[in-house]
Amino acid sequence: MERLNDNVYHIVQTNTSPPQIPDTNKYSLSLHSLMQNIIVYDTTLRDGEQMPGVSFSPAQKREIALALEEAGIREIEAGFPAISSAEVSMMREVKNSLSKSRMLALSRVVESDIDAAADAGADLVLLFIATSDIHLKYKLHMGRQEVLERAVEAVEYAKSRGLEPSISSEDSTRTEPEFLKKFLMAGVDAGAVRVGITDTLGIGTPESISSLVKFLKKDINARLSVHLHNDFGLGTANAISGVKAGAGAVAVTVNGMGERAGNISLEQFVSAMKFLYDTDLGVDTAKLTPLARIVSDYAGLSLHPNQPLVGSNAFHHESGIHAAAVLENPSTYEPVSPEDVGNTRRISLGKHSGHRVIRALLESRGVDFSSDELDMLVSAVKKEGARNRTVNPETVLEMFKRMKMDNN
Numbered sequence: 001m002e003r004l005n006d007n008v009y010h011i012v013q014t015n016t017s018p019p020q021i022p023d024t025n026k027y028s029l030s031l032h033s034l035m036q037n038i039i040v041y042d043t044t045l046r047d048g049e050q051m052p053g054v055s056f057s058p059a060q061k062r063e064i065a066l067a068l069e070e071a072g073i074r075e076i077e078a079g080f081p082a083i084s085s086a087e088v089s090m091m092r093e094v095k096n097s098l099s100k101s102r103m104l105a106l107s108r109v110v111e112s113d114i115d116a117a118a119d120a121g122a123d124l125v126l127l128f129i130a131t132s133d134i135h136l137k138y139k140l141h142m143g144r145q146e147v148l149e150r151a152v153e154a155v156e157y158a159k160s161r162g163l164e165p166s167i168s169s170e171d172s173t174r175t176e177p178e179f180l181k182k183f184l185m186a187g188v189d190a191g192a193v194r195v196g197i198t199d200t201l202g203i204g205t206p207e208s209i210s211s212l213v214k215f216l217k218k219d220i221n222a223r224l225s226v227h228l229h230n231d232f233g234l235g236t237a238n239a240i241s242g243v244k245a246g247a248g249a250v251a252v253t254v255n256g257m258g259e260r261a262g263n264i265s266l267e268q269f270v271s272a273m274k275f276l277y278d279t280d281l282g283v284d285t286a287k288l289t290p291l292a293r294i295v296s297d298y299a300g301l302s303l304h305p306n307q308p309l310v311g312s313n314a315f316h317h318e319s320g321i322h323a324a325a326v327l328e329n330p331s332t333y334e335p336v337s338p339e340d341v342g343n344t345r346r347i348s349l350g351k352h353s354g355h356r357v358i359r360a361l362l363e364s365r366g367v368d369f370s371s372d373e374l375d376m377l378v379s380a381v382k383k384e385g386a387r388n389r390t391v392n393p394e395t396v397l398e399m400f401k402r403m404k405m406d407n408n
């Protein structure tokens with residue numbers, strides 16, 4: 001282990017040769033079955049709502065929780081009950097409306113927080129306290145031993161309140177790894193059913209998260225969750241790296257919403273696991289685009305057109321070469337079908353559209369045409385495109401019908 005600077009630790013692997021990973025998409029059976037067992041827990045209603053300017057109403061929270069349940073998310077972190085009695089009653093309503101999924105509540109290692117989580121009806125309480133030296137010194141003003149003792153007491157108290165406790169360290173990626181392991185193991189000894197690491201600042205990399213998870217899992221015999229942030233855009237890659245290294249739960253949010261650059265996107269993590277790693281985590285991916293739209297709507301945010309999988313451009317083809325090929329066979333330029341993630345295909349034609357794409361469109365719809373008719377239609381589409389910027393395929397077919405009628 002090497003201390004790189006005052007705040008960042010990286011575990012240096014003694015074996016520097018690249019890890020032996022089988023072909024993409026072809027994982028060994030054991031790794032595959034290990035990865036099937038991953039819990040995807042959604043924190044849109046808690047960490048997602050911590051995004052500046054976002055506030056969901058209790059009715060919206062209930063609706064989002066139900067949509068998550070409907071999509072197959074079995075653990076929903078619905079809030080931070082210590083915030084207020086309104087948060088407690090909102091959570092109680094969420095809990096009462098869920099029939100298949102469990103509700104999780106965030107809690108500091110403080111008895112009153114744990115009491116609030118019990119009042120809210122939480123099934124599992126996510127206890128957390130920071131463990132990095134910088135947080136200990138400037139935020140908690142505590143020593144390591146005190147942090148460890150408070151965590152142990154909180155786990156025991158949560159158990160006495162009938163809650164399943166999970167213990168997480170905040171700012172794990174800047175925590176001295178040996179202390180991190182000692183802290184989490186103390187939590188397990190006290191009765192924590194799950195331990196968690198957090199990349200609070202989003203500074204982890206696929207390699208460092210993998211090393212850290214392996215280092216901890218060697219000695220910790222409990223499900224390990226990862227709560228990661230996306231400050232460098234590595235969130236999804238880090239989460240996948242974490243589960244490949246043995247993590248058994250991943251915190252996600254719809255649209256990756258959350259503080260600063262946000263959290264791991266539910267859509268991206270679940271879809272990458274399913275379509276690129278052949279690992280179905282039980283989430284109905286066809287529900288992902290509608291879910292992304294409900295949440296962005298309630299959050300008062302618009303989805304970026306280029307947002308992977310759920311954005312309006314994710315399956316939008318405009319360039320002539322792409323559009324013509326997609327009309328013949330969508331797999332030429334689509335990694336999965338839009339229906340696989342609940343999105344829709346859009347093909348736009350316009351002033352740059354040539355014979356090739358318009359011929360492909362007519363042929364794909366089984367329309368008979370002569371080469372003169374094609375010439376006329378292409379110039380009509382170019383003219384229409386210059387006026388309207390884009391012309392959808394239905395309009396082109398309408399134009400063709402009208403043209404035929406006018407010529408008869």
Ligand code: MN
Binds near residue numbers: 047200227229
């Ligand atoms: Mn967070």
